[in-house]
Amino acid sequence: MIEIKNVTVAYQTQTNQSIFVLDDVSTTVETGQWVSIIGPSGSGKTSFLKLIGGLLVPAKGTVVIDEKNIYQMKENQKKSFRHTKVSFVYQQFRLLPQFSVLENVMLPLIPYNKRSLIQKKAIQIIEKIGLSHRMNHLPSELSGGEQQRVAIARALITDPEILLCDEPTGNLDFVNRDNLLMLLEEIHQDGHTIILATHDEVVANKGQRIIEIADGTLREKELHHD
Numbered sequence: 400m401i402e403i404k405n406v407t408v409a410y411q412t413q414t415n416q417s418i419f420v421l422d423d424v425s426t427t428v429e430t431g432q433w434v435s436i437i438g439p440s441g442s443g444k445t446s447f448l449k450l451i452g453g454l455l456v457p458a459k460g461t462v463v464i465d466e467k468n469i470y471q472m473k474e475n476q477k478k479s480f481r482h483t484k485v486s487f488v489y490q491q492f493r494l495l496p497q498f499s500v501l502e503n504v505m506l507p508l509i510p511y512n513k514r515s516l517i518q519k520k521a522i523q524i525i526e527k528i529g530l531s532h533r534m535n536h537l538p539s540e541l542s543g544g545e546q547q548r549v550a551i552a553r554a555l556i557t558d559p560e561i562l563l564c565d566e567p568t569g570n571l572d573f574v575n576r577d578n579l580l581m582l583l584e585e586i587h588q589d590g591h592t593i594i595l596a597t598h599d600e601v602v603a604n605k606g607q608r609i610i611e612i613a614d615g616t617l618r619e620k621e622l623h624h625d
């Protein structure tokens with residue numbers, strides 16, 4: 400469970416002004432829930448994901464994940480948090496261009512496991528995302544939708560409890576978007592918590608909950624299921 404309590408997030412500008420992105424917000428996300436984050440550009444969606452991912456220290460308040468305050472962890476706990484609890488998926492895929500699909504998916508585990516073991520796991524995940532026939536291709540040889548599926552495979556190889564997706568369909572056409580949503584549905588059914596920022600209403604409505612960020616606050620929105 401993710402518990403955000405009375406969190407304020409502010410950025411300091413070059414001219415020493417504070418920009419408040421989240422102002423004393425609180426919310427709880429149950430383990431296994433799929434939550435969509437919406438709101439205008441600049442409202443704080445990416446900041447909200449970073450906050451949960453342990454990458455943005457709040458000015459005030461606490462972020463507690465599975466009973467651990469993630470901003471008060473010791474160095475070794477922090478490492479294990481980043482390694483096992485959360486993974487990010489980005490709009491721009493962020494695959495390493497010089498490495499094959501297989502190598503990209505293996506990367507997050509390289510410091511932790513034996514290569515042969517990682518390779519076995521990576522091959523299984525690549526099968527799951529339906530790209531076995533592209534295993535030894537470079538990212539530049541794949542379509543956008545295929546690249547995003549590889550990015551999801553790379554995020555899943557550490558078996559994270561929480562998948563943080565920042566506009567993952569922003570660079571995809573409708574067909575690839577819908578394929579990716581089907582993949583996310585499977586991942587959700589496997590028990591992962593999904594927190595997904597999006598500008599796309601269709602994507603937002605795939606979640607079990609929609610949280611809108613506006614003017615520094617969080618607001619629960621109605622879902623529209625078709």
Ligand SMILES: Nc1ncnc2c1ncn2[C@@H]1O[C@H](COP(=O)(O)OP(=O)(O)OP(=O)(O)O)[C@@H](O)[C@H]1O
Pocket residue numbers: 410411412418420438439440441442443444445446447
């Ligand atoms: N490193 C930073 N330093 C200063 N201000 C920042 C920084 N990062 C983000 N901001 C500001 O914080 C606000 C929220 O940014 P954030 O990236 O979270 O918005 P967003 O909702 O993800 O927007 P978009 O939909 O365009 O991706 C914006 O006004 C942005 O200018």
Ligand SMILES: [Mg+2]
Pocket residue numbers: 444445446565
């Ligand atoms: Mg953003």
